Amino acid sequence: MVDFELSEEQKAIRDTVRKFVKNEMMPVAGDYDESAEFPLEVMQKAFEIGVLNAEVPTEYGGGGLGCMDEVLIAEEISYGCVGMSSSMLCNSLALMPILIGGTEEQKKKFLPTICDQKEVKFNSFCLTEPGAGSDAAAVATTARLDGDEYVINGNKCFITNGAYASQYTVVASTDREKKHRGLSLFVVPSGPGISIGKKEDKMGMRASNTVEVIFEDVRVPKENLIGNEGDGFKITMMTLDRTRPLIAAYGVGVSRRAFDEVIEYSTEREQFGRPIAMHQEIQFRLADIAKDIEVGRAITWYAAWLVDQGKGREASKVCAIAKTFCCDMAMGITTDVVQIFGGYGYMKDYPVEKLMRDAKLLQIYEGTQEVQRMVIASEILRRG
Amino acid sequence: MVFGLDEEHRMWRDTIRELVDKELAPKAEEVDKRGEFPWDNLEILSKHQLLGTDVPEEYGGAGSDTLAHVIALEEVARVCPSTSVIMTTQALALCPFLLAGTEGHKRRCVIPLAQGKVLGSFGLTEQGAGSDAAAISTTAVLDGNEYVLNGTKCFITNAGISEIYTVMAMTDKAKRTRGISAFLVEKGTEGFSFGKEEDKMGMRGSVTRELIFEDCRVPKENLIGEEGEGFILAMKCFDRTRPGVGAQGVGIAQGALTEAINYAKGRVQFGQPISNLQGIQFMLVDMATQVEAARALVWKAASLIDQGDRDVTKFSAMAKMFATDVAMKVTVDAVQIFGGYGYMRDYPVERYMRDAKITQIWEGTNQIQKLVIARQILR
Numbered sequence: 001m002v003d004f005e006l007s008e009e010q011k012a013i014r015d016t017v018r019k020f021v022k023n024e025m026m027p028v029a030g031d032y033d034e035s036a037e038f039p040l041e042v043m044q045k046a047f048e049i050g051v052l053n054a055e056v057p058t059e060y061g062g063g064g065l066g067c068m069d070e071v072l073i074a075e076e077i078s079y080g081c082v083g084m085s086s087s088m089l090c091n092s093l094a095l096m097p098i099l100i101g102g103t104e105e106q107k108k109k110f111l112p113t114i115c116d117q118k119e120v121k122f123n124s125f126c127l128t129e130p131g132a133g134s135d136a137a138a139v140a141t142t143a144r145l146d147g148d149e150y151v152i153n154g155n156k157c158f159i160t161n162g163a164y165a166s167q168y169t170v171v172a173s174t175d176r177e178k179k180h181r182g183l184s185l186f187v188v189p190s191g192p193g194i195s196i197g198k199k200e201d202k203m204g205m206r207a208s209n210t211v212e213v214i215f216e217d218v219r220v221p222k223e224n225l226i227g228n229e230g231d232g233f234k235i236t237m238m239t240l241d242r243t244r245p246l247i248a249a250y251g252v253g254v255s256r257r258a259f260d261e262v263i264e265y266s267t268e269r270e271q272f273g274r275p276i277a278m279h280q281e282i283q284f285r286l287a288d289i290a291k292d293i294e295v296g297r298a299i300t301w302y303a304a305w306l307v308d309q310g311k312g313r314e315a316s317k318v319c320a321i322a323k324t325f326c327c328d329m330a331m332g333i334t335t336d337v338v339q340i341f342g343g344y345g346y347m348k349d350y351p352v353e354k355l356m357r358d359a360k361l362l363q364i365y366e367g368t369q370e371v372q373r374m375v376i377a378s379e380i381l382r383r384g
Numbered sequence: 385m386v387f388g389l390d391e392e393h394r395m396w397r398d399t400i401r402e403l404v405d406k407e408l409a410p411k412a413e414e415v416d417k418r419g420e421f422p423w424d425n426l427e428i429l430s431k432h433q434l435l436g437t438d439v440p441e442e443y444g445g446a447g448s449d450t451l452a453h454v455i456a457l458e459e460v461a462r463v464c465p466s467t468s469v470i471m472t473t474q475a476l477a478l479c480p481f482l483l484a485g486t487e488g489h490k491r492r493c494v495i496p497l498a499q500g501k502v503l504g505s506f507g508l509t510e511q512g513a514g515s516d517a518a519a520i521s522t523t524a525v526l527d528g529n530e531y532v533l534n535g536t537k538c539f540i541t542n543a544g545i546s547e548i549y550t551v552m553a554m555t556d557k558a559k560r561t562r563g564i565s566a567f568l569v570e571k572g573t574e575g576f577s578f579g580k581e582e583d584k585m586g587m588r589g590s591v592t593r594e595l596i597f598e599d600c601r602v603p604k605e606n607l608i609g610e611e612g613e614g615f616i617l618a619m620k621c622f623d624r625t626r627p628g629v630g631a632q633g634v635g636i637a638q639g640a641l642t643e644a645i646n647y648a649k650g651r652v653q654f655g656q657p658i659s660n661l662q663g664i665q666f667m668l669v670d671m672a673t674q675v676e677a678a679r680a681l682v683w684k685a686a687s688l689i690d691q692g693d694r695d696v697t698k699f700s701a702m703a704k705m706f707a708t709d710v711a712m713k714v715t716v717d718a719v720q721i722f723g724g725y726g727y728m729r730d731y732p733v734e735r736y737m738r739d740a741k742i743t744q745i746w747e748g749t750n751q752i753q754k755l756v757i758a759r760q761i762l763r
Contacts, residue, residue: 133723135653158724203719203727203734271516281751331716338585338741342514342749343539346585346742353585353741360719360737361727368723370663 004301010072013050013065017076020049025080032084032207033354038164039084039207040120046088047120051077053091056099060107061116067245067307071300074246078253082358083205085253086365087122089246090161091115093366094123094169096239097185101227109223110187114167124165126156126188126213127236134371136171137180137233141215143172145222150174150186152218155197158365162211163196170215171236174229183232186224193218204357240367242307244319247366248300251326254362255293258330258337258355262286265341282340289333296326317379324372327362334359387680389455396452400459403432409463415589416466416735421545422589425467430500434460435474439482443490444498450624450686454631458679461635462642465739466589468635470503472628473541473590476747477504479621480550480566484609493548493568502547507537507569507595508618515752517552518561518615522597524553529604531555531567533597536579539746543593544578547571551595552618555611564614568606575600586738622748626700627685629747633707634682636743637675640711640718640736644668647722664721671714678707698760705753708743715740 006014024045032039046052054070056062063069070092077085091114098110114121132138141154152172156162168188175182188194197212227235266277266286276282303322306315334356338345345352363369389397407428415422429435437453439445446452453475461468478497481489496502513519522535533553537543549569556563569576579594609617645668648659658664685703688696715737719726726733744750 128724131652133653134658135655138653201729203729203738270512271514271519273516276515281754335712335716335741339744339749339751342745343509346745348583348585356741357585357738360716360734363720364723364727369720370661373663 006072010069013069014072014076016049017051017073018079020046020051021076021080025077025084029081029084029207030348030351030354032081033204034206034348036201036206038087038209040164042084043088044120046077051088052120053095053115055092056095056111056115060111061114062111066304067242068301068304071245071249071304074249075253075256075297075300078250079257081207082250082254082362083207085250086205086208086361087161090125091121091123092246093160093239093243094125094165094167096242097125097169097226097235098187100238100242101185101231101235106187106223106226110167113189121167122161122165123167123169124159124162124213125239126159126162126168126170128158129155130157134368136236137183139171139173139183140176141170141172142176143170143174143184143186145174146219148222149219150222150225152186152188152193152215152220154215156213156215157197158200159211159213161209162213163199163209166190168194168213169226171232174232178230180233181230183236184229185226185232185235186220187226188215188218188220188224191218203360204354205361241312241316241319244323244366245300245304245307247362248296248303248319248322248326251323251330251359251362252293252296252300254355254359255289255296255326255330255333258334258352259286259289259293261352261355262289262337262340265344276340285336285340289336292329292333296322296329299325313379317376320367320372320375320379323367324369324376327359328369330359330362331356393451393455396448397455397459400432400434400456403428404459404463408460408467412464412466413730413732413735415464416586417588417729419588421542421591422464422467425464426470426500426503429460429467429470433499434471435500436478436498439478439494439498443482444495450627450689451683454627454682454686457628457631458635458638458682461632462639464589465632465636465639465736466587468632469541469587469590472625472632472747473506474500474504475628476506476621476625477546477548477550479624480608480617481568483620483624484566484613484617486605488605489568489608497548503542503545504548504550505540505542505546505595506621507540507543507549507551509537509539510535511538515749517618518564520552520554520564522551522553523557524555524565524567526555526604527601530601531604531607533567533569533575533600533602535597537595537597538579539582539592540595542591543595544571544581545591549576549595550608551597552614553597555614559612561615562612564618565611566608566614566617567602568608569597569600569602573600573602585741586735587742623697623700624689626704626747626753627682627689629743630678630682630685630700630703630707633704633709633711633740633743634675634679636736636740637671637678637707637711637714640715640733640740641668641671641675643733643736644671644718644721647725658721667717667721671717674710674714678703678710681706695760698757701748701753701756701760704747705750705757708740709750711740712737712744
């Protein structure tokens with residue numbers, strides 16, 4: 001039985017977040033884009049209303065929600081500012097490996113330190129390295145067992161919220177010869193040996209903190225290993241599968257924002273004696289934008305539903321499809337919306353050029369569009 | 385019919401290529417980051433006659449052809465799109481004088497513009513007159529021996545730093561498009577001031593401001609052509625300058641493509657250069673093919689201008705539209721090929737992507753180009 005209606009609780013979540021976005025995010029997004037300062041105050045407020053840690057069970061201090069619920073949150077906050085959203089939902093990515101592969105003891109130990117606090121806390125996910133982007137398996141950060149501890153050494157790059165994290169989920173190699181089967185996942189609390197390197201100066205998503213994180217002889221108890229040695233790659237792939245719908249939702253949110261802006265502009269802006277929305281070329285483009293957003297949202301909801309149903313492989317494929325579709329759509333729509341705004345669209349005192357700059361990263365992070373296609377191809381060409 | 389460049393144009397291209405790689409490329413990142421007009425680059429352009437490539441020698445130019453002009457424009461845009469804007473703006477500013485000016489206008493304005501001694505701006509766009517250029521409301525009223533101008537122009541490139549302005553104003557509102565006239569207005573004229581500078585997504589080395597006319601009086605000799613001919617004159621100018629904007633698009637696309645190819649060859653993932661991966665390879669192929677097609681269309685449009693062909697209007701619009709759409713697509717794809725690095729401002733490709741967008745908008749949006757082309761093909 002297919003039911004597209006949201007529950008009362010889901011509508012309440014969406015409406016609460018929508019109000020938060022309007023009052024707390026939209027008025028300041030432009031300033032943070034310009035300064036590239038981290039919007040800690042906004043993060044704190046978002047945390048207080050339950051935007052962060054949504055899928056962590058309540059017993060560990062989280063929201064106890066499902067993927068579908070978090071997708072609703074993700075679409076709303078990315079409507080406000082997708083850069084801030086990336087930082088807001090960063091914990092969802094970083095804590096997911098603990099939810100998937102952690103023991104009860106590990107969950108009790110590592111989740112409340114982030115979720116069950118008065119102040120907002122960040123956990124960064126540390127996978128990417130200069131030599132390991134799309135080829136995530138090429139991770140060269142090492143974790144060597146020394147007595148009761150692992151010693152971690154390596155450089156991670158492009159790490160979201162790295163400079164503000166109190167805990168890191170780190171993918172490191174415990175056996176380089178085994179390549180991806182030698183990767184392991186560790187929870188690493190902030191501490192000696194961890195330093196923050198270069199802060200990236202980005203084209204867009206500038207409110208999101210993106211840094212190098214350097215590990216030099218960082219020691220963690222062996223109890224901080226999630227799963228077994230060699231499980232790291234598998235858990236990472238499962239993590240990325242499950243968080244993909246959020247990125248797809250960002251694509252929908254940023255597109256919807258661009259759409260609302262362009263509807264307002266094109267119905268007011270007059271040229272050739274009438275609103276430009278009355279010109280067929282513009283009208284057809286607006287229709288295509290509306291069409292794509294509906295399709296994008298539908299596939300995102302389907303992906304999230306599959307995740308909540310626990311339908312692993314089907315979810316893997318559809319999540320990659322949703323991310324691919326929605327993020328390509330966001331790039332196209334934001335570019336065309338600047339076009340419809342004409343000269344004004346190019347100026348920073350109008351909000352749309354920021355949306356175009358922000359959208360580009362959606363096609364790149366959390367698995368490039370090309371990697372998504374590898375995932376889809378792998379699923380559809382698998383026998384049995 | 386010859387598709388390749390002849391020896392003369394090939395040597396010209398190679399000379400300019402070497403010049404821009406040496407003198408302009410190293411400064412491009414700085415030009416974008418500082419967001420200021422690159423005066424030293426202007427000097428380089430002037431020195432090499434790049435602001436008057438296709439202007440007759442007697443009027444200060446190099447006396448070459450439109451093809452040479454677009455070739456040079458592409459090379460400059462390839463390394464520093466903001467600097468290429470100096471060339472496209474100058475070409476548009478001096479065009480009305482060349483096409484409809486008196487001998488006096490040509491001596492007084494074309495010569496210093498072509499030599500790059502002063503900058504020029506083209507003042508058409510207004511808040512209520514973007515794509516609907518005919519809807520301008522700046523007025524010019526004849527009062528004795530002078531015209532009195534009132535109104536505001538917006539999004540004017542080089543406003544405030546140009547000395548010479550060609551300004552479109554309404555001399556007879558009842559006649560609508562046939563009531564628009566073109567005027568020379570010089571900086572420093574009483575009643576002529578400049579408004580706020582725009583903070584733009586890209587082309588940040590280019591200055592964009594308002595022109596404000598408040599009872600600004602100019603001698604009646606400053607009328608360019610006849611009263612009521614201004615709109616047609618502007619359209620004729622665009623016919624001649626659109627291939628240049630197309631060349632700007634080709635240059636931006638080529639610049640981004642070259643960066644993407646070099647990166648893909650060097651970046652190793654999955655045990656090999658990513659240029660070996662079919663997905664990346666075929667993306668580069670599509671980009672390269674589009675750039676070639678865009679260049680061919682730009683060269684054709686430029687050659688038709690030089691031949692005085694009757695199809696200039698159609699091809700100019702097609703060249704501008706196609707090449708700038710290619711620039712937008714190729715630059716977005718180039719950032720994609722660079723992956724995360726492409727998104728960082730210390731790599732050049734995100735700048736090309738930001739710069740590309742405006743080329744689809746100015747000198748007639750690509751939607752307006754479609755209107756122009758439609759009229760031609762449905763005649």
